[in-house]
Structures are given as structure tokens and as C-alpha cells.
Amino acid sequence: MSALPQYGKHLHPSAKMRAVVIDRYGGPEVLRLANVPRPVPTRGQVLVRTRFIGVNPKDVIVRKGKFKVATGKKFPLIVGHDIAGEVVEAGFGADLNVGDLVYGMINDFAGRAYAEYAAVNVHQLAIAPSSVALDVAAAVPLAAQTALQALRDDARLEPGQSVMINGASGGVGVFAVQIAKIMGARITAVCSHRNAELVKELGADEVVDYGKVELVNLDDRFDVIFDVFGNYHFEKLKHLLASRGTYVHTIPSARIFKDVARTFVRRKRAKLVIVKSRRGDLDWLRQHIDAGRLRVVVDRSFSLGDVADAHRYMETKRARGKVVLAVD
Numbered sequence: 001m002s003a004l005p006q007y008g009k010h011l012h013p014s015a016k017m018r019a020v021v022i023d024r025y026g027g028p029e030v031l032r033l034a035n036v037p038r039p040v041p042t043r044g045q046v047l048v049r050t051r052f053i054g055v056n057p058k059d060v061i062v063r064k065g066k067f068k069v070a071t072g073k074k075f076p077l078i079v080g081h082d083i084a085g086e087v088v089e090a091g092f093g094a095d096l097n098v099g100d101l102v103y104g105m106i107n108d109f110a111g112r113a114y115a116e117y118a119a120v121n122v123h124q125l126a127i128a129p130s131s132v133a134l135d136v137a138a139a140v141p142l143a144a145q146t147a148l149q150a151l152r153d154d155a156r157l158e159p160g161q162s163v164m165i166n167g168a169s170g171g172v173g174v175f176a177v178q179i180a181k182i183m184g185a186r187i188t189a190v191c192s193h194r195n196a197e198l199v200k201e202l203g204a205d206e207v208v209d210y211g212k213v214e215l216v217n218l219d220d221r222f223d224v225i226f227d228v229f230g231n232y233h234f235e236k237l238k239h240l241l242a243s244r245g246t247y248v249h250t251i252p253s254a255r256i257f258k259d260v261a262r263t264f265v266r267r268k269r270a271k272l273v274i275v276k277s278r279r280g281d282l283d284w285l286r287q288h289i290d291a292g293r294l295r296v297v298v299d300r301s302f303s304l305g306d307v308a309d310a311h312r313y314m315e316t317k318r319a320r321g322k323v324v325l326a327v328d
């Protein structure tokens with residue numbers, strides 16, 4: 001534990017940094033590069049010089065203003081959650097050191113990752129995997145922690161159980177397939193025909209092409225349905241759940257909140273995953289990545305200046321694995 005703050009050589013209290021900001025909610029065109037004040041880490045935080053940023057659908061949703069009740073009207077706003085980079089300053093009580101290569105997710109609702117520097121609570125960061133480059137590490141935190149927390153904490157998936165993963169080839173899905181495999185489950189992955197080989201390679205036992213098969217017509221029963229893509233709801237798929245099965249959804253809505261409350265004491269239950277960045281989960285993911293059990297699938301990389309194109313690509317909902325921004 002470094003009790004005393006450590007200061008990087010080149011830092012200055014009035015220093016500026018490049019960041020992608022928005023001045024209003026809207027389309028990809030509202031994203032613009034700007035010079036803004038560099039954050040200063042407070043107690044329990046470190047300042048990370050961000051090298052790569054993971055792009056997530058949540059960044060797009062925040063940019064559009066769909067969460068403005070939570071993200072507010074104070075502009076300019078920096079969005080984004082996933083970072084990988086180097087610790088350049090450590091505040092009081094921060095147990096990471098200057099020079100550490102770290103990865104993690106900023107838990108704030110809007111995030112503030114799309115910048116050269118981010119001040120982040122150390123509990124939301126961990127030492128980055130050593131077996132992959134930092135651009136690959138940046139693709140992990142939000143999506144992989146969502147998959148882990150949904151399967152382990154919400155679904156309580158156990159070895160030998162069967163799980164259906166709908167949206168198996170996207171950012172969260174590619175991790176969900178592999179994490180379910182590590183947990184010893186039997187996996188039915190749902191994706192389009194073009195991604196069938198990929199999800200098989202990642203560990204799926206069965207692949208269902210949603211273009212050919214209506215999920216509601218499947219004969220199987222699953223202990224867990226992880227609706228990553230989120231285009232179904234509990235009532236529509238509950239006949240596919242085993243008698244004590246759990247359905248986990250990813251998109252907050254009045255319907256899922258009602259389903260969660262309604263099924264709280266039922267045998268078949270609906271859950272909503274709400275991802276939180278945690279040191280322990282990032283450590284778990286790093287160990288599996290470094291042991292070669294968890295592959296990170298990066299579809300495309302963009303430079304920070306091309307962030308609008310990265311968002312346009314995310315909005316196609318066709319990303320195969322993850323999309324990453326390079327800061328330098």
C-alpha cells in the first residue's frame with residue numbers, strides 16, 4: 001500500500017489534456033476533440049495516462065442522452081468507461097504505483113474515459129494482463145465483467161448446467177461464451193450465420209442461427225438464458241427455462257424491472273445485470289487471459305480523432321467482439 005501520494009515528473013496542477021467531449025446530447029457528430037483540464041487524483045485514486053479505450057454500447061446511449069436523468073445537463077461531458085494505460089500519479093491511500101500498467105472501468109454513470117488522462121478509484125482498476133497488449137486489455141473491463149457478473153452472480157451458473165447466450169458474438173457475448181465454458185456449463189450460442197465458426201471456436205457446444213430459427217420454437221430447456229442482445233423478454237422465453245431456471249437481461253426498462261420484482265419469489269426468475277467494476281473481478285479475468293483460457297476478440301481499432309466513426313460502427317450492432325480507440 002503506498003500511503004503517501006506519488007507524483008509523476010511531468011505533471012502540473014494547471015495542465016491540460018486532449019479529450020473527446022460532447023456539448024449536447026445527439027448523434028456521433030456531437031463528439032469533438034478539445035483541450036480540457038487534466039484531472040487530479042483524490043484520496044484512493046490514481047491518475048492513469050490512458051493509452052487505449054474500450055468502446056461500448058453504453059457510450060453511445062450516454063451520448064444520445066438516453067440516460068440524461070442520471071448523466072445530467074452539465075457540459076462539456078466526457079463519456080466512456082473502459083481504459084488501459086499507465087499510472088502516472090497516485091493519491092493518498094492508493095495501492096497502485098506510478099509506472100503500473102493497469103486496466104479497468106470507470107463506474108460513474110457517464111464515465112470520463114475518452115481522454116488522455118483519467119483519475120480513477122483504485123478499486124475499479126487492476127494490473128493489466130501481461131500476455132496481451134494494452135489495446136487488447138482495454139477491450140475487456142466492461143464487457144467481460146458484465147458477462148462474469150451476469151453468469152456468476154445473477155444466474156448462479158453451476159458446472160454441468162445448460163446456458164443459452166443470445167447475442168453470443170458481440171462485445172459481451174464473446175466473453176460470456178468463454179466464461180460459461182470456464183464455469184463448466186453446456187453452451188447454446190445464438191448469433192448470425194457469419195459468426196457461427198467464431199462462437200464455436202470460443203467454446204459453444206451448439207450454435208443457433210437466429211436468421212433461420214425462431215428462439216421461441218426451440219425444444220430445449222435451459223438452466224440459464226443470458227439475453228445479452230436483449231431483444232426478448234422473460235415472458236417470451238420462460239417456457240425454455242428449466243423449472244428453477246434464471247433469465248438474465250442486459251437492458252434496463254420498466255418491463256424488466258417489473259419482471260424482476262414479480263418473479264422474486266418464483267421458481268423461474270428474471271434478473272437484470274448491472275455491471276460494476278471490481279478489482280477482484282478484473283484480477284480473475286487477468287488470470288484467465290494470462291493462462292490462455294480467455295481470448296479477447298477485438299474487431300476494429302480507431303484513433304481518438306475518429307471516435308465518431310467508432311460510434312457509427314457500434315451503432316450498426318454488427319461488431320464482432322470489441323471496438324477500441326487508440327489515444328496516441
Ligand SMILES: NC(=O)c1ccc[n+]([C@@H]2O[C@H](COP(=O)([O-])OP(=O)(O)OC[C@H]3O[C@@H](n4cnc5c(N)ncnc54)[C@H](OP(=O)(O)O)[C@@H]3O)[C@@H](O)[C@H]2O)c1
Nearest residue numbers: 057146167169170171172191192229250273274275317319
Ligand atoms: N446492464 C449492463 O450492465 C450492461 C453491460 C454491458 C452491456 N449492456 C447492454 O448489452 C447489450 C449488448 O452489449 P454488447 O457490448 O455485447 O453489444 P454489441 O457488441 O454491440 O453487440 C453486437 C452483436 O450483436 C449481435 N446481434 C445483432 N442482432 C442480433 C439479433 N437479432 N440477435 C442476436 N444477436 C444479434 C451481432 O451479431 P451478428 O452480427 O451475428 O448478428 C453482434 O455481434 C447492449 O444493449 C448493451 O447496452 C448492458
